[in-house]
Amino acid sequence: MxxxxxxxxxxxxxxxxxxxxxxxxxxxxxxxxxxxxxxxxxxxxxxxxxxxxxxxxxxxxxxxxxxxxxxxxxxxxxxxxxxxxxxxxxxxxxxxxxxxxxxxxxxxxxxxxxxxxxxxxxxxxxxxxxxxxxxxxxxxxxxxxxxxxxxxxxxxxxxxxxxxxxxxxxxxxxxxxRGSLSANLKIYGKQGHIAYPKGAINPIHSSLPFLLELSLLSFDNGNIFFEPSSIQVVKIDSGKNYTVNMIPGELKIFFNIRFNSLVSKATIMNVIENLLIKHALKYSISWIVCAExxxxxxxxxxxxxxxxxxxxxxxxxxxxxxxxxxxxxxxxxxxxxxxxxxxxxxxxxxxxxxxxxxxxxxxxxxxxxxxxxxxx
Ligand SMILES: [Zn+2]
The missing domain is CATH 3.40.630.10 (Zn peptidases)
Structure with a gap:
């Protein structure tokens, strides 16, 4: 042999x-x-x-x-x-x-x-x-x-x-x-006492409609070589320093998109930022292009x-x-x-x-x- x-x-x-x-x-x-x-x-x-x-x-x-x-x-x-x-x-x-x-x-x-x-x-x-x-x-x-x-x-x-x-x-x-695009998103609310929600803005609650739409986003239908581009939320974090009677002040959301050559990363970023604006969220976002x-x-x-x-x-x-x-x-x-x-x-x-x-x-x-x- x-x-x-x-x-x-x-x-x-x-x-x-x-x-x-x-x-x-x-x-x-x-x-x-x-x-x-x-x-x-x-x-x-x-x-x-x-x-x-x-x-x-x-x-x-x-x-x-x-x-x-x-x-x-x-x-x-x-x-x-x-x-x-x-x-x-x-x-x-x-x-x-x-x-x-x-x-x-x-x-x-x-x-x-x-x-x-x-x-x-x-x-x-x-x-x-x-x-x-x-x-x-x-x-x-x-x-x-x-x-x-x-x-x-x-x-x-x-x-x-x-x-x-x-x-x-x-x-x-x-x-x-496929390419890989990651995002670190921060949604800002207003920290407060659970018992007095009127004086606070809960960033978890305010993000939910956005998150639902984000998870259902469709960018293209793929072709004979590529699967459709897809998005996955990987982590949602409101911080460690909160007790059960506190409304957190901000929410960090991490997600990644695997995208094909039918859609550009600029389009993806635009669609998602427009979605954030549509939901009137106060946010900051940083994008990391891992691969084209x-x-x-x-x-x-x-x-x-x-x-x-x-x-x-x-x-x-x-x-x-x-x-x-x-x-x-x-x-x-x-x-x-x-x-x-x-x-x-x-x-x-x-x-x-x-x-x-x-x-x-x-x-x-x-x-x-x-x-x-x-x-x-
Ligand atoms: Zn290898």
């Missing part, structure tokens, strides 16, 4: 690289890539490690990945130690097994096999690896992309190894993601990927944009086509994250097929 991909995945899982730490994962990858003639350019910022590596010239396929992982959470919930990769009945357990050290191993070994077969391949193969995907993303892909843009780098095919498969490997690829939506129309890469998945996994993937935000939002401006495809996402960020070792081999094979289709 071909165990190279498994060995590399295990080596990476055994390093507790909780975001944004890398703890040497990227040294392992860089060493392998260097031995195959890649030029490695490190772009480290503060506690974040990144590198951009390339080999060849011309049309460029870029493999994108992150070596950081989320914390293990409560260790008691793990059957095996999270940072000691363990194989049980062909399942590899460990933090990062699918998100996304397993995918990184599959990319590396696929590229290695491809170069061995065709050392003088067409085009350019490159890697963009960061250790800051799972935290705030400040010093990771965002910065590397801005440096690459400044020197007029261009990516033709950008393949991100995020775990996009849902039930079986290859059933889903992603060509975009992006959509990459399916072209050469998604075609090559779909065919490769068909050939190696015997399934035709659907193309979706659901799920959380990803580093694709930064790469969109640098690449002609951005597609995400990787392992099953059913255990990501959970205790006992795991991958079937045959899926790892299949994924390696699929990436290898893609290289053959695009660069042979």
């Amino acid at each position: 071909h165990t190279k991909v498994l060995n590399l995945a295990q080596k990476l899982i055994n390093i507790p690289s909780i975001s944004p730490k890398d703890f040497g994962c990227q040294d392992i990858l860089a060493k392998i890539l260097q031995s195959y003639g890649f030029t490695i350019e490190r772009m480290n910022f503060k506690d974040t490690k990144n590198f951009w590596a390339w080999r060849g010239f011309g049309k460029t396929i870029t493999f994108v990945g992150h070596t950081d992982v989320v914390p293990p959470g409560d260790i008691k919930n793990w059957y095996t130690p999270p940072f000691t990769s363990t194989i049980k009945k062909n399942i590899l357990f460990g933090r990062g097994a699918v998100d996304m050290k397993g995918s990184i191993a599959a990319m590396l070994i696929a590229v290695e096999s491809f170069i061995k077969k065709k050392p003088t391949h067409n085009g350019r193969i490159s890697f963009l690896i960061t250790s800051d995907e799972e935290s705030d993303g400040t010093n990771g892909t965002r910065k590397v992309v801005s440096i690459l843009k400044n020197r007029n780098e261009r990516i033709n095919y950008c393949l991100i190894g995020e775990p996009t498969s849902e039930n079986v490997l290859g059933d889903c690829i992603k060509n975009g993601r 939506p992006f959509i990459s129309s399916p072209k050469v890469l998604s075609q090559a990927l779909s065919e490769s998945i068909g050939a190696c996994a015997n399934i035709i993937p659907v193309i979706k944009t659901n799920g959380g935000t990803s580093d694709g939002r930064f790469l969109f401006s640098l690449a002609d086509e951005v597609i995400e495809f990787g392992l099953l996402n059913s255990t990501i960020h959970q205790a006992n994250e795991c991958v079937n070792i045959f899926d790892l081999l299949k994924l390696q094979n699929i990436y290898y097929h893609v290289l053959n289709k695009l660069l042979l």
